[in-house]
Amino acid sequence: MTAPRRRSLGRWLGFWIGASTGLSLLVFTATAALVLYLDELRDAAEIDDDDGEPGEEDDDGIEAVEFPTETLLTQVMVAFAIAAPIGLVLAIAGARWLTHRATSRIDAVIAAASRMSAEDLRERLPVTGAGDELDALASALNALFARIDGGIAAQRQFAADASHELRSPLTVLSSTLEVARRRPRSPGEWEGLADQTLDEVRRMSGLVEALLQLARASGAVKRARVELMARLDGPVQRWTEAAGRAEVKLVFAGPEELVAQVDADALEIAIGNLVSNAIAYSPPGGTVTLRMQAEAEALVVTVDDQGPGIPAAERERIFAPFVRATAPTADRTPGRAGLGLGLAITRRIVEGHAGTLAVGEAPGGGARFTIRLTTSRDPGFTVS
Template sequence: MPRLTIGWKLTLWYGAILGISLVVLGAFVFFSLSRSRLAEIDRALEEELAEIELEVRSATSSESRAHALEKYFGEHEFYSIQVSKPDGAILFTSRNVGAEPFPVPRLAADAAEESTDDVLHGGDSPYRMSSRIAESLDGPVIVQAADSLIPYYHERNRLLTVLVAAAPIVIVVAMAGGYWLSRRALAPVDRLTQAALRISASQLDQRVLIPHEKDELARLAAAFNAMLERLETSFTEMRRFTADAAHELRTPLAVLRSETEVALRSPRSPQEYRNVLASQLEEIDRITRLADQLLFLSREDAETTSTSLSPTDVDGMLAAVAEQLEPAAAARMLSLELDDIPSCRVGVDPDRLRRLFVNLLDNAIKYTDEGGTVRVAGDRNNGTVELRVTDNGRGINQHHLPYIFDRFYRADPARRETEGSGLGLAICQAIVSRHHGAIRVDSTLGKGTTVLVSLPAFDSCATD
C-alpha cells in the first residue's frame, strides 16, 4: 500500500478533526435548541395556568366559574385545559381534551406546588402538561394546561435531519478546500525538492531560491543552502586534498621508479647498488611519513581515536623534545634555546603533545637559515598555558598567513622537494583543537616567525 503524502495526511487529519468538531457542535446545537424550545413551551403553559387560576380564584360561584372557564378556555386554539378536584373529580375540560381526561399528578394533588411532565394522552399522543393547585370558593382545585409535543418533535426531527445532512457536505467541501490549501502551502517544498534533485556533486555551487516571506519554508531553504555551502566547501577541500596527496606520493614514487630503472639497465658494483638502495630507502621513509601524517589527520577529522587526557609537565616535555631535535639544529648551526618555560601541567594526551612540540620545533629549524636562533618561551594567563616558538628565519608573506594551516599548503612551493610535506601545521592545529586550545602564527617577511599555542592549564596550575 503506497504511503500517503503529507498533503493527504493533513487533509485527513483536518477532516477527522472537523468531523468530530461538527458532531460535538451539532449535538450541542441540537440539545440546546431542544431545551430552549421546551423552556418556551413551559413558560407559555405557566402563563396559561396563571390566567386559568385567576378565573378560578375570582369566580363567586360554581356556575360563574364554569361559565368563565367555558367562555375563555372551552374552545382554546393552542392548549388543552382541565380543572379537577384533588380527588380526581373533573370540573372542566376544554373540548380538545377529548373523552378521556388528563391524569391528575400525585405531586399536584398532594401538595400546593406546580409540576410539569410529559404525558401520553388520546391514543398515545405526547403532551407537555403543567399542573398547579388553585384556591377556589369551594376549596382547592387542580388546574392543568397541556400542549401537544408533536410539533416540537417535528421541529426537532427537521433540525436533526438538517444537521445530519449538512455535516457530510461541510466535511467534504472543507476537506477539498483543506487539500487545496495544503497543496498550495506545500508547493514551495515541492519546488525545494525539485531544486535539490537537480543538484549533483559536480553542481554544488547551485542554491535554491529563498521565498520572500520570512516563514518556516524560508528558514528551511536558508538551512538547505547553508548545508550546500558546507558540502561544497567539504567537497572542494576533499578534491584538493586528494590531488595534493596524489602529487606528494607521485614524486617519491617517480624517484623510486627512475632509480630502479637506471639500476637495471646495466650491471652495477655492490657499492652502486647500496647507494641506489639507500636513496630508495629515503624515498620510502618519505612515503611512510606522509602516509602516517595522512592517517593521523584522517583519524583526527573522524575523531575515531580516543583522547586519553592526563596531567603532563609542559617544561619537561619541551626539554625532552628540544634535546631530541638538538642534533638537527646543530647540523644547521642553529641555536635552540628554552626561555621561561612555566613549571606547569596541562591536561593533554602526552603522545599528541609530543607530536605538537616536535612539529613546531622541526618546522622552525627547517625554515631558519644557518646561524639563526629558535627560541621557546611560555607564560600562564587566565587558566591557560601560552607557549611561543620564535625564530629569526625567513618569515612568511602576509598574504600566505590565512592559509598557513591548510593541508599541503607551502608559503614557498620551491622548497617542496626538501622541506616537508606541508602537513606539519595542519597536524598542529588538529592537535590543539582536539585539546580545546588555540594556535596562531605571526610573521614578518625577512625577520622571522612566531607560533603561539594556548592550552587549558590543569587545575593545580590554574590556581598556582
C-alpha cells in the first residue's frame, strides 16, 4: 500500500501568504478607487452647484471641466496590475525561503526519527547549534530518547539477571529429583531430598517476592502522616531477634517522637533491607546501629555496621539489581546470603520519596548507609 503523499509545509505556507498578499493588494486598490471616486463625486457636486453644466461658462467666464472619474479608476487599475504580480512574487519567494529553512530541518528530524526503533534507539535528532526552538525541541527529545534507551537496556538486563537467578534453583530442583528417581530410596533419604528441594523452593519464593517488591518500589509512594518511632517498634523487635541469631547486637537510637509524611510500609522495607545487610556483613559480636533523626527540613536515617566496608569504586555499583558484595560473614548462617535486590529496592523507595541514598564509611569501621528525605525536594513531605 502506497503511503499518502505528505503535504509540503513550504508550499502550503507559500500559497496562503501569496493569497493573503494578493487579497490585501486587491482590497487596498478597491479602497483607494472608492475613496477617489467619492472624492470626485463630492468635487463634481460642488462644481455643479457653483458653475452649472460641464462645458458651459460660469458667471466669471470660466468653462466647467468634465469629471475625470474613469481616468482615475483606470490609473488605479494599471497601478494594481503592475504592483500585484511584483508583490505576489516577492511574498511567495520570501515565504518559500523562510519556510525552507525550517522545513529542511524538520525533514532531517523526521528522517532521523524514522530510523529509530524499539530495538535500536541510538539514533539522535540533529541539533544545528542555532539555539532556536527547533534545537531546543531536538535536544529535549534526544534527552527523552536517552532515558528510554537506558530504561530499555536496564529492563533487558534485569530480565536476563532474573532469568539467571531463577534458573539456578530450578536446575538444582530438576537435577535433585532426576538423581532421586534413579534407584529406590529409604524414607530417610526421601526426607533429606525433600528438605533440599524445599530449600530451593523457598529460595525461589524469596526471589519472586523480592522481584515484586522491586516492581512496587518503582511506583508512586502513598504518603500519610505517621509517628515513625512508634511505627518502627514492631520491626525493630524482629530485626533485633534476627541480629541475635547472627550473634550481632542491634542498637536503635532516635528522638522520642518523630512525625513525618511518608509511605510508612515502603520506608519500613527500605530500612529493613539496610538493617538486614548490616547484620549479614557484621562479624560475630559486632554492633549494628540504626539511628533516626530530624534535621532542618529533613529526615535522616543512618545504618552503621562493623563489617569490611565497601570500597569507593563499588559504592555505586552495589545499588544495581542482583549485585552482591562478598564477605565470609554473609554466608556463615543459613539464609543470610542476600539475593542482590535489597539495595536496589531501597534506592527506588527512597527516590520515590524524592530522597537520596548514599553509602560511606562508618565512624567505627564498616559501612554507613544514609537515607535523606528533604522537604525542599518534595513539597508533599514534612518532618516535625
